[in-house]
Amino acid sequence: MTIQAGRMAARAAALAGLGAAAVVFAQATVAPGPNKLKFPEGWNQGVLYATVDRPDTKQYREFYTSPEAVQAARAGKPIPHGTVITLAAYAAKLDAEGKPVKDANGRFVKDKLVAVNSMLKGEGLGADIPESLRNGDWIYQSFTPDGQVNDKANLTACYQCHLPFAKDDYLTNLAKLAGRFPSQAQAAPAGGANEVAVSGFAFGPGTLKITAGQKVTWVNADDTPHQISVVGSSQRSELMLKGQSASLQFDAAGNIAYICGLHPTMKGSIEVAAKP
Numbered sequence: 001m002t003i004q005a006g007r008m009a010a011r012a013a014a015l016a017g018l019g020a021a022a023v024v025f026a027q028a029t030v031a032p033g034p035n036k037l038k039f040p041e042g043w044n045q046g047v048l049y050a051t052v053d054r055p056d057t058k059q060y061r062e063f064y065t066s067p068e069a070v071q072a073a074r075a076g077k078p079i080p081h082g083t084v085i086t087l088a089a090y091a092a093k094l095d096a097e098g099k100p101v102k103d104a105n106g107r108f109v110k111d112k113l114v115a116v117n118s119m120l121k122g123e124g125l126g127a128d129i130p131e132s133l134r135n136g137d138w139i140y141q142s143f144t145p146d147g148q149v150n151d152k153a154n155l156t157a158c159y160q161c162h163l164p165f166a167k168d169d170y171l172t173n174l175a176k177l178a179g180r181f182p183s184q185a186q187a188a189p190a191g192g193a194n195e196v197a198v199s200g201f202a203f204g205p206g207t208l209k210i211t212a213g214q215k216v217t218w219v220n221a222d223d224t225p226h227q228i229s230v231v232g233s234s235q236r237s238e239l240m241l242k243g244q245s246a247s248l249q250f251d252a253a254g255n256i257a258y259i260c261g262l263h264p265t266m267k268g269s270i271e272v273a274a275k276p
């Protein structure tokens, strides 16, 4: 295999891992390397408005932005042009067994900074982005902890993954920026029939048994959004923010494998029995 072919195969594999959404937009790409989003010096002096534990990648993440962006979101106004939002990804501190250590509140403890991922909103910035990937006026960049552009980052994937959040100005956590997240109490799954809890980046139960024609409802208890994406099919649920639920109906008997459209390492299945 030539180097070029090898690279393309690796890229195809990386895209495939993203699930069905990625496949639809696989033609258009965004060139890696430097762009108009420069390293946001002093990013950690902005407003820390959210943190997320990521059991799937054993990371702890912090979201930072400007006070102006927070004010706008709280007032229900559009995020102002010139806003940079930065996601700092840290390795989570691990115990002797390699499991993330938890603090008194049950949250991950941060270890080394591994990446600084930013998005910038600016008048007309989206013009450089292929239309099928465009996230309004936003552009994305990934930096190493020392502030260098990460040339290996798959910037196309940034646009693909954030695209479904278009109605929230492409932010996965606009609700959190606006300070209107549902309380923990509302997020608890009701435990009804054919219900799957999404909690700690896992599906419970991992395998659910239903009868053809029935609906399955997922309830997200995590701080981070999730989405159900059926493997080998275009069937996907709505995005679920914390406390939200989404349903899918399965009409044919068989074994259904599904993943989270945003976190493809999250896997679950449904055994659909034929109607008696």
Ligand code: HEC
Residues within 6 Å of the ligand: 018, 052, 054, 061, 063, 085, 086, 087, 117, 118, 119, 140, 141, 142, 153, 154, 155, 157, 158, 159, 161, 162, 170, 171, 172, 173, 174, 224, 225, 261, 262, 263
């Ligand atoms: C696999 C899907 C996926 C990809 C690829 C992705 N993101 Fe995200 N992004 C998310 C999710 C989900 C969150 C919410 C936090 C979390 O779960 O880690 C998020 C959060 C963010 C945030 C915080 C603001 C917000 O509310 O959304 C920034 C900034 C961000 N991502 C930048 C990037 C950049 C830059 C890239 C590309 C280098 C990228 N993302 C690639 C899914 C993705």
Ligand SMILES: [Cu+2]
Residues within 6 Å of the ligand: 225, 226, 227, 260, 261, 262, 263, 266
């Ligand atoms: Cu998920």
